[in-house]
Structure formats: structure tokens, C-alpha cells
Amino acid sequence: xxxxEREARAFELVGYMxxxxxxxxxxxxxxxxxxxxxxxxxxxxxxxxxxxxSPRLSVLRERIDEGKYVVMSDSAAFRxxxxxxxxxxxxxxxxEPHA
Amino acid sequence: MELxxxxxxxxxxxxxxxxxxxxxxxxxxxxxxxxAPTGGNAQTWRFIVVTEPxxxxxxxxxxxxxxxxxxxxxxxxxxxxxxxxxxxxxxxxFLAPTDAAMAAENVLLAAWAEGLGTCVIASFHRAAxxxxxxxxxxxxxxxxxxxxxxxxxxxxxxxxxxxxVFYEVQG
Numbered sequence: 001x002x003x004x005e006r007e008a009r010a011f012e013l014v015g016y017m018x019x020x021x022x023x024x025x026x027x028x029x030x031x032x033x034x035x036x037x038x039x040x041x042x043x044x045x046x047x048x049x050x051x052x053x054s055p056r057l058s059v060l061r062e063r064i065d066e067g068k069y070v071v072m073s074d075s076a077a078f079r080x081x082x083x084x085x086x087x088x089x090x091x092x093x094x095x096e097p098h099a
Numbered sequence: 100m101e102l103x104x105x106x107x108x109x110x111x112x113x114x115x116x117x118x119x120x121x122x123x124x125x126x127x128x129x130x131x132x133x134x135a136p137t138g139g140n141a142q143t144w145r146f147i148v149v150t151e152p153x154x155x156x157x158x159x160x161x162x163x164x165x166x167x168x169x170x171x172x173x174x175x176x177x178x179x180x181x182x183x184x185x186x187x188x189x190x191x192x193f194l195a196p197t198d199a200a201m202a203a204e205n206v207l208l209a210a211w212a213e214g215l216g217t218c219v220i221a222s223f224h225r226a227a228x229x230x231x232x233x234x235x236x237x238x239x240x241x242x243x244x245x246x247x248x249x250x251x252x253x254x255x256x257x258x259x260x261x262x263x264v265f266y267e268v269q270g
Contacts, residue, residue, distance in 0.1 A: 008156075015160030019224050023163060027222060035163055069113065073256050 001050040034071045056092040100212040112216025113166040115247030131209035132202040138194035143182040147174040164222025169245035180237030216249035
């Protein structure tokens with residue numbers, strides 16, 4: 001990824017987060033955590049495309065993208081999903097970043 | 100495609116392939132929109148079809164709800180000055196947005212019948228989108244509709260009838 005491509009990806013991500021910050025004042029409260037985990041996925045995506053994502057980050061991204069849209073259909077399941085993500089994060093602490 | 104198949108089969112698609120959507124197809128979707136009901140036949144809706152990658156990218160920056168990198172977006176807008184002139188307060192505050200929603204639904208069903216996926220998006224910054232789309236004074240973006248070839252089609256959601264549908268009175 002060239003520096004200009006990296007800057008463009010970062011710019012889009014910053015825009016996503018800034019616009020989310022404003023819009024979430026008026027939106028469905030559960031969209032707040034959704035935007036946060038989606039932003040986390042996007043950060044890992046940018047790192048991956050720059051060949052800088054570790055395996056443990058890639059696993060987290062994969063898990064986020066598998067389950068994030070449950071926010072649209074089942075609030076209890078979304079809560080459980082977020083808990084599982086945090087526990088996966090804890091498990092990931094035991095993994096060497098570049099193992 | 101049968102109408103009922105489109106009504107029941109349509110899903111909100113948030114993952115698209117890279118395949119483009121042709122101008123003729125987009126024109127048919129707009130044709131479907133133009134045949135939606137419109138209060139007093141006011142037709143104060145305005146449709147901006149965006150396919151240029153650079154403009155889509157800019158729109159995506161200010162549209163957190165625009166997910167899946169679609170090759171086309173239809174901005175469903177309303178001329179609220181015209182809506183007020185034609186329909187007074189009701190026209191501006193109720194008929195124009197309702198018309199836009201009904202037009203959007205026609206787009207969704209027509210797209211599904213074409214084998215395309217769509218998603219209605221309200222999570223975008225209106226003032227920013229208005230500037231990027233160079234909308235005229237009084238014209239406001241109300242909805243974005245992403246359009247593309249689905250990469251993933253979600254499972255059907257649960258739709259409730261209980262405590263939703265009533266005959267004669269709610270009681």
C-alpha cells in the first residue's frame with residue numbers, strides 16, 4: 001500500500017468515526033457500539049492491507065465481521081456477541097502478536 | 100419475478116461484489132421510483148444517481164450507514180421549498196418524506212427483481228451529503244439507497260404480527 005493509499009484509507013476511517021460521532025447523537029443507541037466495533041474492524045483492515053496486521057488482530061476482525069450485523073435483529077444476541085469479543089480479546093493477550 | 104417474491108425475498112444488502120450496475124438498469128430503477136404514489140401528484144422528489152468512484156468514496160466518508168462498497172447509490176431527495184409551495188406544512192413535513200420513502204421502496208423491489216441488492220440508509224450527515232451532491236437550495240437528501248450485486252444476502256429477519264396488526268380498532 002502506497003503512502004497516498006494509506007492516507008486515503010485513514011481519511012475515510014476518520015470520516016466514518018467523525019460522522020458517526022455526530023449522527024449517533026440522534027440515532028438508535030445500539031448503533032454506537034456497532035460503529036465502534038465496525039471501526040475496529042476497519043482499522044485492522046487498513047493494517048492488513050498494509051501487511052501490518054497480526055494474526056490475532058485478523059482473528060478479531062474476522063469475528064467482528066461474522067457477527068456485527070446481529071445488532072439489526074437481536075439486541076440480546078448482540079450483547080452476548082460483544083461479551084464474547086471482549087473475552088476473545090483476553091485470550092488474544094496470551095498470543096504473541098506476530099506468532 | 101412475481102411481486103410477492105420480491106416483497107418477501109428482498110433483504111437489506113450490506114456486502115457487494117465489484118460488478119458495476121449499468122446505466123440502463125439504473126434508469127429502470129428510477130422509472131420504478133417515478134411511479135410511486137405522491138401526495139397531490141406533487142412529485143417534489145429528486146433523485147441523484149451516483150456512480151463515479153471518487154464521488155462515491157467521498158459520500159462514504161460522511162455516511163456511516165453506507166456499508167459494503169456499492170457501485171451505485173441513489174440519493175432520494177425532496178425539494179422542500181416546492182413541497183411547501185404546493186402542499187403547505189403538510190406537504191413539507193409529511194408528504195415529501197413519505198413520497199420519498201414510497202419511491203425508495205419501489206427502487207428496492209425493482210432492484211431485487213433485477214437480481215440486485217439494495218439497502219436504505221438514513222445514517223449519513225445531511226449537510227455534508229447536500230454539499231457533496233451539489234443540491235439546489237431547498238432540496239434536502241432524505242435517504243440513500245445503495246445498489247449493487249449482492250456478495251452476501253442476509254437471512255430473513257423475524258417480522259412480528261402480534262401486537263402490530265389490528266382489524267377495525269387497536270382496542
